[in-house]
Amino acid sequence: MGKGATGKPKAKEVMKQLTKDYYGKALKAHDENKWVAYTTAVSPVELFHAHDIIPIYPENHSVMCLTGRMMPRLSLEIEKRGYTSHLCAYARSDLGYREVGESPIGGIPDPDFLLACNAQCFTLTKWFQVLSRRYGVPVFVFDTPQYIRKDEARRNILTYVQRQLAEMIEAMEELTGRKFDYDRLREVLGYSAEASRLYKEFLDLASIKPSPISIFDALIHMAITVYLRGTKEAVDYYRLLIEEITEEKVSKGIGVIPRERFRLYWENLPIWFKFRDHFDFLAAHDAVILTSLYTHAWSYDFDVSNPLRTLAENYTSVFSNVELEERAERALVLFRQYSLNGNIMFLNRSCKAVTFGVFELRDMITEETGIPALVFESDMGDPRFYSEAQVRTRLEAYLETLDRMGVG
Amino acid sequence: MNHQILEELLSIARDPYPKVRDWKRRTKGRIIGSTLADVPEELIHAAGLLPFTILGTNKPILKASTHLPDNACSQARSDLELVLTYQRDFFDGYVLPQVDDTTQHLSDIWRRNVPWDFFESFLLPRQVDRPSARQWLLDETLRLKGSLESLTEREISEEGLWESIGLYNQNRRHLRRLYEMKRRYSHLLGNRAFFDIIKSSMWWPKEEHNRLLEGFISSIEEADLMGKREEGIRVVLSGIVWEPPEIMDILDEVGLKVVGDDLCVGWRYIDPDSEPNGDPLRAIVDRHFRKGPFTPIYDKGNRVFENLLDLVTQKGAHGVIYLHIKFNESQDYDLPDLMEDMERERIPLFVVETEYQTTHLAGLRTRIQAFAESLMEK
Numbered sequence: 001m002g003k004g005a006t007g008k009p010k011a012k013e014v015m016k017q018l019t020k021d022y023y024g025k026a027l028k029a030h031d032e033n034k035w036v037a038y039t040t041a042v043s044p045v046e047l048f049h050a051h052d053i054i055p056i057y058p059e060n061h062s063v064m065c066l067t068g069r070m071m072p073r074l075s076l077e078i079e080k081r082g083y084t085s086h087l088c089a090y091a092r093s094d095l096g097y098r099e100v101g102e103s104p105i106g107g108i109p110d111p112d113f114l115l116a117c118n119a120q121c122f123t124l125t126k127w128f129q130v131l132s133r134r135y136g137v138p139v140f141v142f143d144t145p146q147y148i149r150k151d152e153a154r155r156n157i158l159t160y161v162q163r164q165l166a167e168m169i170e171a172m173e174e175l176t177g178r179k180f181d182y183d184r185l186r187e188v189l190g191y192s193a194e195a196s197r198l199y200k201e202f203l204d205l206a207s208i209k210p211s212p213i214s215i216f217d218a219l220i221h222m223a224i225t226v227y228l229r230g231t232k233e234a235v236d237y238y239r240l241l242i243e244e245i246t247e248e249k250v251s252k253g254i255g256v257i258p259r260e261r262f263r264l265y266w267e268n269l270p271i272w273f274k275f276r277d278h279f280d281f282l283a284a285h286d287a288v289i290l291t292s293l294y295t296h297a298w299s300y301d302f303d304v305s306n307p308l309r310t311l312a313e314n315y316t317s318v319f320s321n322v323e324l325e326e327r328a329e330r331a332l333v334l335f336r337q338y339s340l341n342g343n344i345m346f347l348n349r350s351c352k353a354v355t356f357g358v359f360e361l362r363d364m365i366t367e368e369t370g371i372p373a374l375v376f377e378s379d380m381g382d383p384r385f386y387s388e389a390q391v392r393t394r395l396e397a398y399l400e401t402l403d404r405m406g407v408g
Numbered sequence: 409m410n411h412q413i414l415e416e417l418l419s420i421a422r423d424p425y426p427k428v429r430d431w432k433r434r435t436k437g438r439i440i441g442s443t444l445a446d447v448p449e450e451l452i453h454a455a456g457l458l459p460f461t462i463l464g465t466n467k468p469i470l471k472a473s474t475h476l477p478d479n480a481c482s483q484a485r486s487d488l489e490l491v492l493t494y495q496r497d498f499f500d501g502y503v504l505p506q507v508d509d510t511t512q513h514l515s516d517i518w519r520r521n522v523p524w525d526f527f528e529s530f531l532l533p534r535q536v537d538r539p540s541a542r543q544w545l546l547d548e549t550l551r552l553k554g555s556l557e558s559l560t561e562r563e564i565s566e567e568g569l570w571e572s573i574g575l576y577n578q579n580r581r582h583l584r585r586l587y588e589m590k591r592r593y594s595h596l597l598g599n600r601a602f603f604d605i606i607k608s609s610m611w612w613p614k615e616e617h618n619r620l621l622e623g624f625i626s627s628i629e630e631a632d633l634m635g636k637r638e639e640g641i642r643v644v645l646s647g648i649v650w651e652p653p654e655i656m657d658i659l660d661e662v663g664l665k666v667v668g669d670d671l672c673v674g675w676r677y678i679d680p681d682s683e684p685n686g687d688p689l690r691a692i693v694d695r696h697f698r699k700g701p702f703t704p705i706y707d708k709g710n711r712v713f714e715n716l717l718d719l720v721t722q723k724g725a726h727g728v729i730y731l732h733i734k735f736n737e738s739q740d741y742d743l744p745d746l747m748e749d750m751e752r753e754r755i756p757l758f759v760v761e762t763e764y765q766t767t768h769l770a771g772l773r774t775r776i777q778a779f780a781e782s783l784m785e786k
Contacts, residue, residue, distance in 0.1 A: 082744035086479055086735065118534060122508040125534065125706060126741035133710060133745055141706040143541070145531035145548075146512050152554070153531070156547040160533075163540035324516040347477055352737060356513035359475055360520060377477070 011241040015224060018233055029054045029109050035176055036109045038131065040124045041226050042297055042318050043117035043142060044165060044311045046192050049230035050185040051172050053113070057227050058131075059124075061108050062090035065097060066272040066381035068104040075382060089350040089381025091127040098134065111137055113175055115168070119144035119321040120297075121353030138175075140168055144316040149323055161312035185307050188230040193302035198238035199225045200299035205245055206290040207338045210255025211263065212245050214288045216279045217256070218295040219270055225298045255288075261408035262287035262399060263339055265331065267361065268346040268354050269294055269380045274391075281392060285399050286408075290338050293319040293331055294354070324357045328364035335369055341407045343369070344398070347377040349385055371407070374398035409596055410627035413620050421604035424611035425495055428460065431613065438500040440526065443487050443511070444648065445672040445702060447503050447530050448549055448692045450682070453614065454564045454572040455556040460499070461610035463673065464764050465490040466652050475517045481735040482763035483649060484510045491522045501526025501559065503552065507534060507704040508738060526559045528552060536697055537708040546693045553689065569688040575614045577681040582621035583609060584678055589628050591667050591723075594640060596628060599666045600656040606673060641783045644719045645669040646712070647731030647739070648703070651764045655731070658773045662780040667723040670715055671731070676700050703738040712742055713749045720755055726783045727756035729776075734763050756783060 029036045035053040039045055041060070048055040065074060066089060074096025079085055083095060097103055116128040116139060125141050132139035142164055145157050169180045202221065205213050221241060228234040248254070264282070266289045271278065282288060297318050303310040319327050334340065345362055348355045362373045376394050379385035402408065420427055432439060440452050441462045449459035464486030472488040491499065501524055504515045515529045531548055533541035553564055583606060590597040609617050643664045648671060650656055659666065669675050680698045682691040701711035716728060728750065732739050743759065750757040758779040760772065 078744075082747055084740050087737070087740055091741075122512075122534070122704065123737060123741075126704075126738055129706065130741060130745065139706070141535040141537075143534045143544075145533075145544075146506055146515070146529065148529055148531070150551075152551055153548075156544070156551065157531075160540055160544040160547070163543065164538070167538050167540055324513075324520070349479055352480070352513075353509040356476060356480060356510060357516060358477075360517055 008240065008244070011221070011237065011244050014237055014240060015221065018224060018228060018237065022227060023105050023108070026054050026056055026109050027106070035112045037113040037115055038111040038128065039115040040117045040120055040128075042120040042315060042320075043115055044168070044315050046185060046188045046230045046307075046311060047165070047168060047172065047180075048115075049188045050182075051169075051176065051178070051180055053172065053176070054109075055227065056108050056111065058094045058108070058127075059090050060223065060227055061097070061103065061105070062093040062381070063223075063272055064104045065093040066090075069273055069383075070096075070102065070104070071273070071382050072384050074100065074102070085382070085384070086349060088121075088123045088127065089379055091123060091130075093381060094127070095130065098131075110135055113137055113172075114139040115142055116140070117142040117144060117315060119315055119318045121320065121351065123351075123353065138171070140171055142168065142315075144321055147317045147322050149326065157316060158309070158312045161316050162308050165308045165311055182307070186304060189302055189304050189307050189310070191231055191235055192229045192300065193304055195225055195229045195231075195234035195238060196298065196300040196302060198235065198242065200296070202238055202242050202245070203291065203295060203299065204337070205242070205250065208250060209263075209339065210253070210257070210260040211288060211290050211338075212249035212254065212256055213290075214256045214279060215266055215270070215290060215292055215295060216275055218291070219275060222295055222298060229298070229300075257283040257286070257288050259286045260288060262342045262402055263408070264289045264342040264344055265335060265338075265340045266292040266294075266344050266346065267331070267358060268292070268348045269351055271346070271378055271386065272381055273383060274386065278395075281395065285396070287342065287399055289344065290340065291334050293327065293334070296330075296334070320353050324360050325364065327357065328361050328368075331361065331365055332368055335365070335371075341371060342398070342402050343371050343373040344395075345373050345375045347375060349377065349379040350381060372398075372401060372405075409631050410624055413624040413627065414601065417605050417608045417620055417624065418601060420608040420612050424460075424608070425498060428458075428611060429498065431458075439498065440501045440503055441491070441499040442503045442530075443505065443514070444483070445505065445507075445676070446532055446696060446699075447505050448552070448696075450569065450572040450576045450692055451549065451553055451564065451689075452503065452556060453575070454569040455560050456562070457500075457556070457560070458613060461673075462487050462490060463607065463610070463649065464651070465494050466764050467494060469765060475521060476514070479735050480510055480514075481733050481737075482765060483651070483733050483736065484514050486651075486764040488514060488518065488522075491518070496523065499524070501528075503528045503530050505530040505532050507532055507702070510737070526555075528555050532705070534704065535706045537706065542693060542697060545696060546689065549689055549693055566688055570684070573682045573684065573688055573691060575618065577684070578618050579609055579614050579621070580678045580681055582618060582625060585625055586621065587675075587678070589625070591665070593628070594665045596631075598660040599664075600653070600660055603650060603656055603666075603674060604653075606677060610673065610677065640665045641727075641780055642667040642723060642725045643783075644716065644723060644725045644728045645671060645674065645731060646716055646728055648672045648733065648736070650674075650731055651733065651762060652766055652769070654769050655760060655762065655772070658769065658776050659729075661773070662777045664729070664776070664780050664783075667725055668719040670700050670712070670719065672702065676702065703736075703742055710745075710749070713746055716746075716750075717753060717755075726786065727758065727779070729779075730757060730759045732759055732761045734761050756786070
């Protein structure tokens with residue numbers, strides 16, 4: 001493992017090793033008589049860690065397929081079976097992987113159990129039902145009604161979600177034949193709470209001027225909190241990462257790009273197969289995307305003293321499950337906290353859950369900030385729906401507009 | 409058969425707005441609009457309001473696209489268009505159910521862009537396979553009750569709610585009776601007419617609708633129909649809605665007889681009844697869990713397919729027509745497995761993909777004709 005000047009291992013190298021270990025362990029799970037559960041990125045995965053079930057995130061595997069430019073090949077395989085090209089690219093990539101067996105990491109183990117939390121999106125529940133039929137294993141739809149701003153509704157929603165956590169614990173006990181250990185849950189939740197806090201601290205480094213990180217760093221490093229929150233490794237990892245950035249960049253006033261003028265917000269998931277290109281292109285124009293509600297989706301605030309309640313609260317109130325006004329308010333907090341002066345809003349064909357509110361969000365954010373927004377359509381994972389020339393032209397035109405407005 | 413009553417029912421289905429506006433003028437009643445599906449209409453009725461199911465528009469989309477991207481299904485866009493453009497001042501309030509990402513966003517967009525005096529989201533459980541769902545729906549129904557009571561400033565009494573439940577049960581029974589008659593005497597009542605009558609029920613005050621149905625059913629019962637029972641090609645319809653409505657005309661034209669369905673604007677609206685005992689709110693909630701499957705809502709197993717298989721067997725259908733609204737994500741995920749399941753069971757399946765604004769149906773007519781002919785050959 002590569003080491004920095006202080007002798008400490010580099011965070012990126014640690015991340016590589018953690019990822020390798022995680023998938024290595026997962027691939028051996030069935031041989032070692034361990035249970036494997038597929039779950040969604042925003043879901044109470046702490047229950048799995050506490051019950052010694054290995055959580056696997058098909059979404060993460062799909063991201064690897066997308067960044068590995070395996071689309072549209074994987075999608076074409078399932079389009080032959082009647083799935084349409086306008087479904088979520090994660091789902092298409094995953095279902096395609098199951099047809100052809102090709103994967104950048106040698107595949108993921110088959111599931112024994114599926115957990116689909118719809119706070120993130122409805123799509124996942126349908127996708128996981130397809131997998132449930134394919135493998136003949138149970139799917140648990142963890143239903144989180146929209147966290148509307150009405151006190152009575154919120155009280156009822158949290159009660160409903162807590163009941164489902166109890167139902168899920170029962171389902172896990174039935175599956176494994178083992179009693180659930182609540183003390184272990186508290187321990188796991190402690191790690192999750194600390195990892196989430198540190199992850200947010202890492203994201204918030206982007207509020208510094210010049211920013212030592214961009215959203216592209218967040219997109220890379222968020223992987224650990226997505227699939228290893230609830231473990232000590234995740235806590236240690238974010239400590240190391242923050243120390244490293246503080247030491248190498250913050251203490252020296254070094255920004256992530258040489259000249260920082262446009263500090264941009266990004267709405268939606270990234271265009272996974274292009275995000276490095278976008279970083280370079282924007283940097284050449286003194287622009288950098290710093291944050292997004294998407295990367296903040298894992299900035300949980302857990303209260304370890306009340307495990308089921310805090311899990312219910314955190315996983316229900318994720319940005320994609322609140323009313324659009326509240327989502328806009330959360331984005332506006334980021335605008336202020338990070339001193340943002342530009343707004344790129346991506347209409348992601350793949351993601352209805354995040355995208356269908358974008359026009360309303362644009363109006364609300366622009367009204368409040370006075371900053372115009374660039375809205376463009378493409379797909380987070382399928383190059384067939386991406387036009388390089390058009391995206392670049394629009395980005396350039398947008399930055400010129402900001403320039404004319406005297407921004408930055 | 410009483411053609412005058414039939415025409416009255418069909419005229420409501422063709423364009424309910426002038427007649428319901430007239431009702432509103434006469435009675436000073438208030439109209440609460442709800443999109444599909446599963447809002448407890450009995451509760452709205454018991455509050456002294458007229459529940460009205462919003463079934464979109466086939467007219468052009470003019471404004472909705474500035475709020476919802478084009479890959480939102482046309483059901484959502486047409487519903488929004490209806491209230492943004494064509495019937496902006498028709499409704500006094502809304503109760504919008506949420507079952508997926510599209511309906512969740514639609515609710516927010518609607519609340520922000522359509523004028524209203526009353527607005528509630530109705531957060532349906534999106535799983536119905538565990539006990540938590542039942543308690544949740546009861547809590548949510550109670551919340552809606554409280555909200556309606558705040559609007560009308562009067563309590564919804566238990567007695568009043570039972571009366572409404574009785575009225576709605578009666579309407580469902582009439583419509584099921586009519587379905588049975590349609591199956592037997594399809595020369596009297598075609599697909600379009602029958603399903604239009606169900607639509608009219610979703611719009612017209614139930615007291616009056618029941619009266620019309622009673623008159624119409626009696627007139628069929630009194631007619632001399634002995635020996636006129638028709639055989640034909642029997643099909644089951646699967647999906648949510650039948651849009652554009654000309655689809656049903658095509659089925660009539662090519663001689664396909666719908667003998668069963670799982671549509672939200674069909675059997676799922678008219679079955680089952682609420683059980684008339686215990687607590688009325690619980691009776692409404694209990695009915696929800698006894699309804700047929702609805703694609704966005706998760707239940708154990710593969711219920712959409714299993715239910716279709718049962719329907720085909722029970723009704724002796726020759727095939728299934730699946731009505732797929734383009735960009736309906738839930739149907740998109742169901743279809744490939746469903747096609748394979750049906751093929752395995754050797755049940756002919758024909759998938760019709762349309763949008764509310766689809767106008768060129770000549771190609772579809774040819775394909776449905778070919779499907780009908782292939783069923784005839786079997």
